[in-house]
Amino acid sequence: MARMLTQLPLPLLPGDAREIAPGVGVVDGPDGGGVVWVHGLATFAWDAGDEAARRLAGVQLWQLKAASQAQVAAGFGVIPVSVWRWAKALAAGGVVALIPDRKGPRRPSALTPQKVARIRELDGQGMRKAAIAVAAGVSETSVRNVLRAAGATEPAPQDEAAPAAEEPAEEPLTAEEPSAGAEEASAEEPDGALPVLPDPVPRDAERALARFGLLGEGAAPAFTPGARYPLAGLLIALPALEQTGLLACARQVYGRLRDGYYSLDTVLVHLVFQALLREPRAEGATRVPPPAMGRVLGLDRAPEVKTIRRKTGEPRTCRWRSPGTAPRPALGNWRSCISTGTPGRTSASGRCRRCTSPG
Numbered sequence: 001m002a003r004m005l006t007q008l009p010l011p012l013l014p015g016d017a018r019e020i021a022p023g024v025g026v027v028d029g030p031d032g033g034g035v036v037w038v039h040g041l042a043t044f045a046w047d048a049g050d051e052a053a054r055r056l057a058g059v060q061l062w063q064l065k066a067a068s069q070a071q072v073a074a075g076f077g078v079i080p081v082s083v084w085r086w087a088k089a090l091a092a093g094g095v096v097a098l099i100p101d102r103k104g105p106r107r108p109s110a111l112t113p114q115k116v117a118r119i120r121e122l123d124g125q126g127m128r129k130a131a132i133a134v135a136a137g138v139s140e141t142s143v144r145n146v147l148r149a150a151g152a153t154e155p156a157p158q159d160e161a162a163p164a165a166e167e168p169a170e171e172p173l174t175a176e177e178p179s180a181g182a183e184e185a186s187a188e189e190p191d192g193a194l195p196v197l198p199d200p201v202p203r204d205a206e207r208a209l210a211r212f213g214l215l216g217e218g219a220a221p222a223f224t225p226g227a228r229y230p231l232a233g234l235l236i237a238l239p240a241l242e243q244t245g246l247l248a249c250a251r252q253v254y255g256r257l258r259d260g261y262y263s264l265d266t267v268l269v270h271l272v273f274q275a276l277l278r279e280p281r282a283e284g285a286t287r288v289p290p291p292a293m294g295r296v297l298g299l300d301r302a303p304e305v306k307t308i309r310r311k312t313g314e315p316r317t318c319r320w321r322s323p324g325t326a327p328r329p330a331l332g333n334w335r336s337c338i339s340t341g342t343p344g345r346t347s348a349s350g351r352c353r354r355c356t357s358p359g
Contacts, residue, residue: 012040020075021067052098055086119146194227200300210261217256218263221298230292234273254315267311282308
C-alpha cells in the first residue's frame with residue numbers, strides 16, 4: 001500500500017471534502033461519522049460515536065505517509081502529540097487500546113442517600129464537621145459539600161427573612177449622583193496620571209560630548225517620574241551607602257577618572273547595586289538588563305562588562321586628581337621577574353617576591 005501511494009496521485013476528491021494533504025481529504029457526515037478519501041478512493045470510514053475507528057484512520061494515514069503527523073492532527077482536530085499517543089497505543093494493545101476511557105468518576109459515590117441523611121442529622125445536633133466525617137465514614141470535604149448543597153436548597157426561616165424584607169431597598173445610582181467611592185477615587189487620581197514605565201531622559205548629546213572628552217568626568221543623574229520602576233528597591237540602600245562613606249573615601253583615594261560618560265561615583269554605585277542583586281563580579285552585568293539598571297542610576301543605560309573593567313582599571317594608571325588631594329603612591333614595579341619570567345610586582349633588583357623570600 002505504501003508503494004502504491006508513491007505513484008502519481010489522482011487529484012480526485014469529493015466536493016465537500018476537507019483537504020488535509022495533497023490528494024487526501026475528509027468528508028464529515030451529518031450524523032457525526034466521516035470518510036477519508038485518499039487519491040480518489042474512500043479508504044477509511046467510521047460511524048458516529050466510533051472514536052476507536054476514527055483514531056485508527058488517523059494513525060494509518062500517518063503510517064502510510066499519506067499525510068504528516070501535523071496534517072493528520074489538524075485534519076482530525078487534535079494536537080500532534082495525540083496522534084503519536086494513538087500510534088503508541090495501537091502498537092501496544094491493538095485497536096482495543098484506541099477505545100477512549102469512560103469519562104467521569106470511575107467508581108460509585110460514597111455519599112449514598114443514607115449517609116447524606118445521616119450527615120444532615122448529625123449537623124442538626126450541632127456536631128463539628130470533623131466529628132460528622134468520622135461518624136459517617138466519609139471525608140470532611142464530602143461533609144462540607146453535602147451541607148453546602150443543603151444550605152443552597154433549603155429556604156430561609158421566616159423569622160430571619162422578615163427583618164430583611166422590612167429594610168428599604170437602596171435606590172439605584174444615577175449618572176448625576178456618583179457614589180462616594182467613585183468620588184474618592186477621582187479625587188486620589190490626578191488628571192495627569194504617571195506613566196507606568198517612562199522613557200529615560202535622552203542622553204545623546206552628552207554621549208557625543210563624552211566621546212570627544214568635552215563632558216567632564218561623568219554625566220549627572222536625571223530621573224523621570226514613573227509609577228513602576230524595575231529594580232527600584234535598590235534605592236533603599238542609598239542612605240546606608242552614604243553612611244559608609246564609600247564614595248567620599250574613593251574620591252579621596254583615587255581622585256577622579258578620565259573624562260567620560262560614567263563617573264567614579266556612578267561606577268561604584270553600580271557595583272554596589274550589582275552586589276545587592278547577588279552579582280558581585282563584572283560579568284554579572286550581562287544578567288541584569290542595562291536599561292533597567294540605568295533607570296536606577298539616573299542614566300539611559302548602565303555600563304556593560306567591558307566598560308566596567310576599563311573604568312575599574314583606570315585608578316591604577318590615571319593621574320587625574322581632584323584639587324587639594326595628594327598624589328597617590330605608586331603601586332610598584334609591574335614587570336616580569338628576571339629569574340623566572342613571571343609577571344608581577346618586582347623588587348628594585350628586578351626579582352619577584354618568591355625569588356627574594358628567604359629559603
